[in-house]
Amino acid sequence: MTPAxxxxxxxxQALKASEIRELLKLVGKPSMISFAGGIPxxxxxxxxxxxxxxxxxxxxPQVAREALQYSTTEGxxxxxxxxxxxxQSLGVPAGADNVLITTGSQQALDLIGKLLIDPGSTVLTxxxxxxxxxxxxxxxxxxxxxFDAPHATGEDAARLVYVMPDFANPTGETMSRAARARAxxxxxxxxxxxxxxxxxxxxxxxxxxLPAIAALDAEGTGDIEATRTLYCGSFSKTLAPGxxxxxxxxxxxxxxKLTMLKQGADLHTSTxxxxxxxxxxxxxxxxQVQRIRAVYRSRRDAMLAALTRYGVxxxxxxxxxxxxxxxVELPRxxxxxxxxxxxxxxxxxxxxxxxxxPDGTGRNTMRLSFAxxxxxxxxxGIFKLCQLVASEPLPLGAQVPxxxxxx
Amino acid sequence: MTPAxxxxxxxxQALKASEIRELLKLVGKPSMISFAGGIPxxxxxxxxxxxxxxxxxxxxPQVAREALQYSTTEGxxxxxxxxxxxxQSLGVPAGADNVLITTGSQQALDLIGKLLIDPGSTVLTxxxxxxxxxxxxxxxxxxxxxFDAPHATGEDAARLVYVMPDFANPTGETMSRAARARAxxxxxxxxxxxxxxxxxxxxxxxxxxLPAIAALDAEGTGDIEATRTLYCGSFSKTLAPGxxxxxxxxxxxxxxKLTMLKQGADLHTSTxxxxxxxxxxxxxxxxQVQRIRAVYRSRRDAMLAALTRYGVxxxxxxxxxxxxxxxVELPRxxxxxxxxxxxxxxxxxxxxxxxxxPDGTGRNTMRLSFAxxxxxxxxxGIFKLCQLVASEPLPLGAQVPxxxxxx
Numbered sequence: 001m002t003p004a005x006x007x008x009x010x011x012x013q014a015l016k017a018s019e020i021r022e023l024l025k026l027v028g029k030p031s032m033i034s035f036a037g038g039i040p041x042x043x044x045x046x047x048x049x050x051x052x053x054x055x056x057x058x059x060x061p062q063v064a065r066e067a068l069q070y071s072t073t074e075g076x077x078x079x080x081x082x083x084x085x086x087x088q089s090l091g092v093p094a095g096a097d098n099v100l101i102t103t104g105s106q107q108a109l110d111l112i113g114k115l116l117i118d119p120g121s122t123v124l125t126x127x128x129x130x131x132x133x134x135x136x137x138x139x140x141x142x143x144x145x146x147f148d149a150p151h152a153t154g155e156d157a158a159r160l161v162y163v164m165p166d167f168a169n170p171t172g173e174t175m176s177r178a179a180r181a182r183a184x185x186x187x188x189x190x191x192x193x194x195x196x197x198x199x200x201x202x203x204x205x206x207x208x209x210l211p212a213i214a215a216l217d218a219e220g221t222g223d224i225e226a227t228r229t230l231y232c233g234s235f236s237k238t239l240a241p242g243x244x245x246x247x248x249x250x251x252x253x254x255x256x257k258l259t260m261l262k263q264g265a266d267l268h269t270s271t272x273x274x275x276x277x278x279x280x281x282x283x284x285x286x287x288q289v290q291r292i293r294a295v296y297r298s299r300r301d302a303m304l305a306a307l308t309r310y311g312v313x314x315x316x317x318x319x320x321x322x323x324x325x326x327x328v329e330l331p332r333x334x335x336x337x338x339x340x341x342x343x344x345x346x347x348x349x350x351x352x353x354x355x356x357x358p359d360g361t362g363r364n365t366m367r368l369s370f371a372x373x374x375x376x377x378x379x380x381g382i383f384k385l386c387q388l389v390a391s392e393p394l395p396l397g398a399q400v401p402x403x404x405x406x407x
Numbered sequence: 408m409t410p411a412x413x414x415x416x417x418x419x420q421a422l423k424a425s426e427i428r429e430l431l432k433l434v435g436k437p438s439m440i441s442f443a444g445g446i447p448x449x450x451x452x453x454x455x456x457x458x459x460x461x462x463x464x465x466x467x468p469q470v471a472r473e474a475l476q477y478s479t480t481e482g483x484x485x486x487x488x489x490x491x492x493x494x495q496s497l498g499v500p501a502g503a504d505n506v507l508i509t510t511g512s513q514q515a516l517d518l519i520g521k522l523l524i525d526p527g528s529t530v531l532t533x534x535x536x537x538x539x540x541x542x543x544x545x546x547x548x549x550x551x552x553x554f555d556a557p558h559a560t561g562e563d564a565a566r567l568v569y570v571m572p573d574f575a576n577p578t579g580e581t582m583s584r585a586a587r588a589r590a591x592x593x594x595x596x597x598x599x600x601x602x603x604x605x606x607x608x609x610x611x612x613x614x615x616x617l618p619a620i621a622a623l624d625a626e627g628t629g630d631i632e633a634t635r636t637l638y639c640g641s642f643s644k645t646l647a648p649g650x651x652x653x654x655x656x657x658x659x660x661x662x663x664k665l666t667m668l669k670q671g672a673d674l675h676t677s678t679x680x681x682x683x684x685x686x687x688x689x690x691x692x693x694x695q696v697q698r699i700r701a702v703y704r705s706r707r708d709a710m711l712a713a714l715t716r717y718g719v720x721x722x723x724x725x726x727x728x729x730x731x732x733x734x735v736e737l738p739r740x741x742x743x744x745x746x747x748x749x750x751x752x753x754x755x756x757x758x759x760x761x762x763x764x765p766d767g768t769g770r771n772t773m774r775l776s777f778a779x780x781x782x783x784x785x786x787x788g789i790f791k792l793c794q795l796v797a798s799e800p801l802p803l804g805a806q807v808p809x810x811x812x813x814x
Contacts, residue, residue, distance in 0.1 A: 006600055006635070007566050008664070009547070012522045015667045042472035050475060051465045058458045065449035068457060068647035103510050103651075103673040110672045114546055115419045119526075135671035139521055140416065159414050193413055228413070240475035242678035244510075257415070260422045264542035265517045266510040270677055271649035 011139050029347075033381035035368040036349040038169055038199075038237070038324050044292050045240050046284065053279035057272050067272035073263045074255075075101025075247075076274035082281055083233065083247050091215030092231065093224050097252045100259050103269045105199055105234035105246030109136035111258045111265065112160070112195055112230055112248070117142045122158040128327075128356030128365070130169040130197065133162055144359075147183070158192040165213055166201040167323025170356045170367035174321055180213050184220070187228055193254070199234045200323035202289050205297035207321050214249065225251045230258075235277055237324070238289055245269060245277045296324065302375035303368065306382035312390045317368075324371040327353070329364060334389060336366040342388050348381045418546050436754075440788035442775040443756040445576055445606075445644070445731050451699050452647050453691060460686035464679050474679035480670045481662075482508025482654075483681035489688055490640065490654050498622030499638065500631050504659045507666050510676045512606055512641035512653030516543035518665045518672065519567070519602055519637055519655070524549045529565045535734075535763030535772070537576040537604065540569055554590070565599040572620055573608040574730025577763045577774035581728055587620050591627070594635055600661070606641045607730035609696050612704035614728050621656065632658045637665075642684055644731070645696055652676060652684045703731065709782035710775065713789035719797045724775075731778040734760070736771060741796060743773040749795050755788045 057067045074080065080096040087094035102108040109132065117123065117140035124147035125133065134144070137160075147161055163183055165175040175183070187194045196213045211219075214231040218224050230250040235243065248258060262268070280288075303326055307317050314331035330336060336352035343349065353365025370378060464474045481487065487503040494501035509515040516539065524530065524547035531554035532540065541551070544567075554568055570590055572582040582590070594601045603620045618626075624634040637657040642650065655665060669675070687695075710733055714724050721738035737743060743759035750756065760772025777785060 006598065006661070007523070007528075009521065009523055009525045009528070009566075012664055012668065015664060017667060037477065039477055042476045045472055045475045047465065047468055047471040047475070050471065054461045054465055058454065058461055061454055064454040064457065065452055066649075068452045068454070068649040069449045070444065070446055070643075070648045103677075106671070107673040114416065116414070116416055118416045121414075121416070132671065132674070139668065139671055159416075191413065236477075241477045242473075242475040244673060244675070244677040254413070257419055257422060260424060261419065261546065264513070264539065264546055265672070266514040266651060267539070268651070270510075270651040270680055273677055273680065 011141055014138070031347050032344075032349055033347055033377050033384070034349045034372050035370070035378075035381060036351050037372070038369055039372055040237055040241065040292070041295070041372050044295060046280065046288050046291075049280045049283055049288075050240065050276065053276040053283070054272075056279055057275045067275050069271060071268050071271040071274070073268045074259050075099070075269060076271065076278060079245075079274050079278040079281075080247075082278055083249065086233075086285075087214070087231070087249050090212050091219070092212060092249065093218055094249050098224055098249050098255055100248050100255050100262065101269050101274055102232075102246045102248055102262065103266055104236060104241070104244040105197070105232045105248075106132055106136065107262070107265070107269075108230075108232040108246055108248040108258075109133050109195070109197070110139070111261045112193075112232075113137040113140045113142075114261050114265075115254070115257055116159045116193055118159075121160070124158045124161045124192075126163065126168065126171075127359070128170055128353060128362055129162065130164060131355050133195075133197065134356075137162070147186075158187075158190050160195060161187045161190075161192050162195045162197065163213070164197040164199070165210070166198060167203060167320050167325070169200065169323070170325055170351070170353065171327040172318045172320030172323055172325040173327075174210065177210050180210065180216055184213055184217055184229075192228070194229045196229050196231045198231055200237055201233075202238050203293060203296060203324070204322040205293060205300060225253070227251055230254060235281070238285070238292065239277060239280055243270075243273045243277055245273050296371055299370040299373070299375060299378060300326070302378045303370040303382060306379050307386075310383050310386035312386060315386075315389065324369045326368045326370060328366045328368060330366065330389060332364055335363050337363070339366070339385075339388060343385060346384045346388065348384045350385070418548055421545070438754050439751075439756055440754055440784050440791075441756045441779050442777070442788060443758050444779070445776055446779055447644055447648065447699070448702070448779050451702060453687065453695050456687045456690055456695075457647065457683065460683040460690070461679075463686055464682045474682050476678060478675050478678040478681070480675045481666050482506070482676060483678065483685060486652075486681045486685040486688075487654075489685055490656065493640075493692075494621070494638070494656050497619050498626070499619060499656065500625055501656050505631055505662055506654050506656050507662050507669065508676050508681055509639075509653045509655055509669065510673055511643060511648070511651040512604070512639045512655075513539055513543065514669070514672070514676075515637075515639040515653055515655040515665075516540050516602070516604070517546070518668045519600075519639075520544040520547045520549075521668045521672075522661070522664055523566045523600055525566075528567070531565045531568045531599075533570065533575065533578075534766070535577055535760060535769055536569065537571060538762050540602075540604065541763075544569070554593075565594075565597045567602060568594045568597075568599050569602045569604065570620070571604040571606070572617070573605060574610060574727050574732070576607065576730070577732055577758070577760065578734040579725045579727030579730055579732040580734075581617065584617050584623075587617065587623055591620055591624055591636075599635070601636045603636050603638045605638055607644055608640075609645050610700060610703060610731070611729040612700060612707060632660070634658055637661060642688070645692070645699065646684060646687055650677075650680045650684055652680050703778055706777040706780065706782060706785060707733070709785045710777040710789060713786050714793075717790050717793035719793060722793070722796065731776045733775045733777060735773045735775060737773065737796060739771055742770050744770070746773070746792075746795060750792060753791045753795065755791050757792070 080099040119141040123142040214229040217227040234246040526548040530549040621636040621638040641653040
């Protein structure tokens with residue numbers, strides 16, 4: 001008996017295994033230089049704060065019983081209040097009722113797909129775009145079309161415009177203020193909902209922050225209840241992904257509908273995890289973000305420098321102001337999926353860019369994350385990758401300590 | 408701007424707020440005698456084991472970093488192995504690859520709906536049945552039909568047969584071995600998948616356990632890979648619901664598809680929660696189950712005795728062998744939703760039975776949970792409820808301590 005023997009839904013019949021999923025399994029191997037996942041460096045987790053927060057959540061029998069018990073679908077009120085303040089600091093006039101806690105921001109994308117997409121509905125995304133968003137939305141069988149500010153097409157019929165304005169996954173690119181305003185304007189004309197995926201927004205290394213689309217929207221309408229932006233936030237890139245705590249912020253009428261959908265999806269996000277994340281965020285969110293920014297900035301610089309040093313003719317790459325990713329275009333004759341097979345044998349991992357295109361293009365692109373490896377390993381990994389791309393041996397940069405090459 | 412102004416999906420347009428959800432908000436009030444939710448008594452949580460398990464998960468920096476990091480979608484291997492052993496003890500020859508960890512067993516129901524249901528697909532359920540299952544499946548727009556062993560109708564076209572064989576929510580009823588075999592046989596003939604919701608299965612107070620449908624299925628086919636049962640298990644009723652850890656066990660071909668769907672839904676269940684649940688289960692699952700069984704058995708007996716003492720003519724109720732629920736049929740002229748309004752003013756809560764019928768019938772029924780209150784509060788609560796139902800004052804039983812009536 002195989003699934004082909006059962007009557008599966010049309011969406012399930014169309015499922016394919018994800019490359020990212022397979023690659024995540026490699027990350028655990030200590031010798032691997034992984035540029036693959038959008039995965040924070042676990043050495044940067046503030047373990048002490050988590051220990052203290054857990055100790056508090058299980059401190060006395062009363063609080064422990066609350067932490068272990070069922071709780072409401074919308075989420076733990078102190079955490080929703082903390083997030084509302086955080087949103088206010090970004091220029092979004094949110095109250096706790098504008099916030100739904102989700103089981104990671106991935107769940108927010110799934111619930112939003114459930115809320116808005118009927119089979120055949122149009123979803124506008126950048127191309128390339130976040131694979132996980134494509135996966136979440138695909139379950140509801142939309143038609144994907146390209147969102148391409150300033151001359152977006154297909155908006156008239158769109159239900160949903162999905163954007164990642166800051167340090168996008170996978171390209172690392174940031175939308176200008178004008179591009180944000182145009183996206184909002186386009187969505188208004190189509191009466192579509194904008195999904196602003198802000199997973200990496202806190203990780204800015206250069207320049208001044210640009211306003212969130214949710215903030216521009218509220219500024220324009222004068223009232224969060226009159227906005228059309230669903231802002232998806234995450235603690236995964238800043239505090240810890242293993243807790244699976246994220247949020248979605250928007251007009252209460254949509255948040256209430258999302259809450260009902262979440263009830264059928266998993267009842268609520270883990271009570272104790274929400275309490276712990278609240279404790280950790282309240283005790284040191286800003287400090288943690290400052291600390292990891294400094295580390296990731298230096299790694300981004302190291303990867304850009306290594307690319308400049310070893311990159312061959314006909315390779316080009318993005319220079320992100322934040323986030324975790326550099327996007328590389330390889331020479332046209334290179335298939336990044338083939339390159340990955342060779343790279344893994346050389347103990348280097350990345351994500352072939354084709355995975356991020358809804359239409360199967362982008363075979364000569366790759367996404368490199370600079371977040372997980374220190375500067376020395378980045379240097380070695382980029383050298384190895386470029387060596388695989390190059391047709392002849394590359395000169396090794398003087399910066400690479402000899403013993404590091406054994407890793 | 409209200410949701411009516413956006414283009415919502417057809418499923419979202421059909422959403423209604425749930426009565427259970429509103430009721431859960433009342434549970435926190437200390438004066439309330441709550442027979443409402445299927446909620447374990449938090450005083451029975453083994454807080455000490457959870458404290459020790461958390462201490463272990465955050466014990467050293469290495470393990471803490473693992474606990475806080477992303478992990479694979481299928482779940483934490485030691486926990487999947489523990490669950491596979493548990494399934495073997497139930498007669499289901501499962502390995503770790505037959506197990507997917509879910510964010511509570513509610514998520515398993517959502518993922519199964521996603522896997523199997525196209526708009527208009529037939530889903531067979533008991534009537535009444537678990538509201539949360541109706542909610543999860545409804546998002547995929549099936550047609551619900553009644554599953555009524557031995558003379559089930561509509562099976563020929565069914566994609567999915569949903570049953571809760573042990574101590575069902577909401578009726579407390581248990582399917583006989585013959586009824587289980589018939590359900591399996593019916594599903595085989597229709598080539599449908601059987602969803603065996605075992606949320607309460609560990610909580611047996613009388614008699615010998617009956618075989619899980621998954622076990623009968625494997626016995627019949629000789630190979631778990633040839634079965635059609637997806638067994639949904641939960642730690643929520645035994646260890647702690649606030650952790651949101653459950654599982655689904657079945658043939659690997661279906662488990663793999665569910666894993667891909669889970670990836671789009673929330674990437675994975677909280678890493679640390681899986682580690683903690685594994686530690687707690689390994690350290691004392693059986694002892695915990697023995698302990699709570701003794702307490703809940705006594706509460707069930709107290710509620711049955713109070714119903715016998717105070718129940719008016721034309722009231723009848725189920726006598727469950729386990730679980731958390733007694734199902735009450737009220738005199739025909741009583742509307743349980745109206746009764747609830749009065750009961751809440753008298754500080755007693757329950758769930759009107761109509762919520763559990765897909766077709767809006769069952770207005771004169773109610774679900775009572777005996778799990779949350781001690782015997783004295785059960786006595787008082789049942790007295791108050793029966794007093795509201797009765798047309799004249801009831802004599803108060805000698806067993807009720809006078810001071811308890813003030814609660």
